[in-house]
Amino acid sequence: MADSATAWVLHVDLDQFIAAVEVLRHPELVGKPVVVGGRGDPTKRAVVSTASYEARAFGVGSGMPLRIAARKIPDAVFLPVDAPAYTAASEEVMATLRAFPGATVQVLGWDEAFVGVRTVDPEATANEIRAAVLKRTRLHCSVGIGDTLVRAKNATDLGKPRGVFRLTRENWLDVLGDRPTRDLWGIGPKISQRLATLGIRTVAELAAAEDQVLAAEFGPKMGPWYGSLGRGDGAAVVDDTPWVARGHSRETTFQQDLTERTAIEQAARDMIAPVLDDIAAEGRPVVGVGLKVRYAPFTTKTFVHKVAATTDRAVVTAEIMALVERIEPERAIRLLGVRADMAMPDGAREGHTPTRGGW
């Protein structure tokens, strides 16, 4: 009874993570506009992974084509994506979080995680975490505090950079009520547009919308789910059960569109190998395969096929190559993707949301 601490959800999010990692090992880049994306060549087809705050001041941000970024900042520093370096930095950050006494850590990506804690002063705990991460990794982060996962996640942006912000049932609508629904995690451009056709434009309007109305437009699960996002409701307990991948894939956008059948087949074979390596590393059988093809300029088709459980690389390869046969040979190919899905073990964590499996 002496313990008056209560359970809180913290959302820890590194500031400009990828750019920050690059600046750490290239100290001469401090204060410069740094743009990380693709192979670091702004004349190629690729997009920005992360831009430093200096680059963002010029209007460059994630998802923007590198060509456009180069036009906006001709003398920016362009760097290639170095996934192993970011994975290593990420593991240091996550280890720091897990070392926190009593913390439950649920990783969401390279640069963010939910942390469940019991504390009387969540702001103090958040700042202790920020200090610990900075000390061990020299990386700055921001922390959102919430009484649910959704509220903690939405709070983080309000604290950025290098800050802390708290969102609870009490202040949720005061802070976010007048904002567009697009600002919410899980509401993208398409859904916010469809919501607008129902007369729902703000977070407060979404929070007040009836499940029945939302279900009629978006389906029995997604409709009510969007309503709960508007209220910030949902899970309040951080779940650190290990995540089990559903499948693995590779996809490639060609610098020049492919038109030759043999070139397409060779590209597919080249992409299958690393997928099979990923799957072999998990030691689980393949139960489905898929193929994605983008016909230039921008029409995407997918083909999927269930297969009897197998660990035989030749069988999986043959199944995918059979899908390749369905590509229309007379059309130019801009993108090719191959995928394999694995059998799920008993007791694996269920996905809870459409946004991302596992939270």
Place this chain on the structure above:
DNA sequence: TCTGGGGTCCTAGGACCC
């Protein structure tokens, strides 16, 4: 201005069965 790569989950519709 021209749009990456790796994931996850939901919905609609057709096939098929009883």
Place this chain on the structure above:
DNA sequence: TCTGGGGTCCTAGGACCC
């Protein structure tokens, strides 16, 4: 000639996230 009701499985497509 007109044609039920419920259920499951599968495929294709769409939407979102980092």
